[in-house]
Each structure stands twice: as structure tokens, then as C-alpha cells.
Amino acid sequence: xxxxxxxxxxxxxxxxxxxxxxxxxxxxxxxxxxxxxxxxxxxxxxxxxxxxxxxxxxxxxxxxxxxxxxxxxxxxxxxxxxxxxxxxxxxxxxxxxxxxxxxxxxxxxxxxxxxxxxxxxxxxxxxxxxxxxxxxxxxxxxxxxxxxxxxxxxxxxxxxxxxxxxxxxxxxxxxxxxxxxx
Numbered sequence: 607x608x609x610x611x612x613x614x615x616x617x618x619x620x621x622x623x624x625x626x627x628x629x630x631x632x633x634x635x636x637x638x639x640x641x642x643x644x645x646x647x648x649x650x651x652x653x654x655x656x657x658x659x660x661x662x663x664x665x666x667x668x669x670x671x672x673x674x675x676x677x678x679x680x681x682x683x684x685x686x687x688x689x690x691x692x693x694x695x696x697x698x699x700x701x702x703x704x705x706x707x708x709x710x711x712x713x714x715x716x717x718x719x720x721x722x723x724x725x726x727x728x729x730x731x732x733x734x735x736x737x738x739x740x741x742x743x744x745x746x747x748x749x750x751x752x753x754x755x756x757x758x759x760x761x762x763x764x765x766x767x768x769x770x771x772x773x774x775x776x777x778x779x780x781x782x783x784x785x786x787x788x
Contacts, residue, residue, distance in 0.1 A: 639754035642775040670721040
């Protein structure tokens with residue numbers, strides 16, 4: 607009986623060994639994924655509306671600078687008047703004029719700080735629609751090209767890219783945002 611069963615056992619062992627070899631040779635496939643990368647600043651600055659935003663910001667900046675210059679000129683005029691008359695002023699008038707000058711100076715400094723804050727806020731508000739367009743275009747392009755993620759290369763954030771897995775999408779995004787297709 608043992609002699610009759612032996613060939614079946616040997617055949618079964620060979621089949622198990624072959625199956626084990628085949629399983630060892632086949633490694634589970636690593637999921638491959640692609641990603642895109644681009645320069646946010648480059649794409650933003652290439653948008654047609656960006657130039658208009660910058661022109662509007664320059665106009666607003668000039669208005670604030672003009673007002674700051676006017677206030678500075680007023681301060682300088684009052685300071686010169688103060689210097690010319692300080693020897694003739696009674697102590698209480700001298701103190702009052704010094705306080706007025708200090709108040710004007712403080713208001714001018716506060717105005718410049720507030721103007722800078724308002725300029726920053728205006729720029730963020732003006733760029734918001736452009737940034738929304740970029741976000742929408744990125745989402746659409748990533749979905750079409752099946753990217754796992756998209757990276758921003760600005761600020762040396764991406765010092766190395768494997769070109770077989772990543773794709774530079776600067777030109778594609780610029781085309782999309784300028785009214786072209788994918």
C-alpha cells in the first residue's frame with residue numbers, strides 16, 4: 607500500500623513546491639501613483655487678471671503714500687513753526703505745542719501701520735478669486751490625470767523630483783487658467 611501511495615505523495619509534494627515557488631516569484635504589485643508639481647507663484651503671476659490686481663494695488667498704495675506724505679508735510683510745517691517760536695512761547699504754550707507735535711507724530715505712525723494692514727488685506731481680497739481659480743483648476747487636473755497629490759515647488763520645498771513618478775504641471779495649469787484646455 608505504501609508503494610502505491612508513494613507516487614501520489616511525491617506528486618503532491620512537487621505541486622506544493624512549484625506553487626510555493628510561483629508565489630515567491632510573484633510579489634504583490636506596489637500601487638503606483640503619480641503626482642504633479644508646480645510653482646504657485648509662477649502660475650499666479652501668469653494669470654491674465656494678476657496684472658490688473660497689481661495695477662489696482664499700486665494705485666491704492668500711491669493713494670496711501672500721498673496721504674502719508676501730506677500728513678508728514680503738515681507735521682514738518684508745524685515743527686518748523688514750533689522751532690521758530692519756541693523761544694518766545696510761555697512754558698505752558700511750549701508744552702502744549704510739544705504735545706500737539708507728539709500727537710501728530712503718533713497719528714502719522716499709526717496711519718502708516720493701518721495703511722499697511724489695509725493694503726495687505728486689500729491684496730488678499732483681490733487675489734482670493736485668482737487663488738480660487740487655481741484651486742479649482744488643480745482639483746480638475748488632478749482628477750483627470752489621477753494624481754495622488756500635487757506639490758508646490760516654491761521656497762525650495764521640493765528639492766528633488768523623480769520625473770518617472772512626478773509631472774511638472776506649470777505649463778498645463780497656465781494654459782487652463784488662460785482659457786485653454788487640458
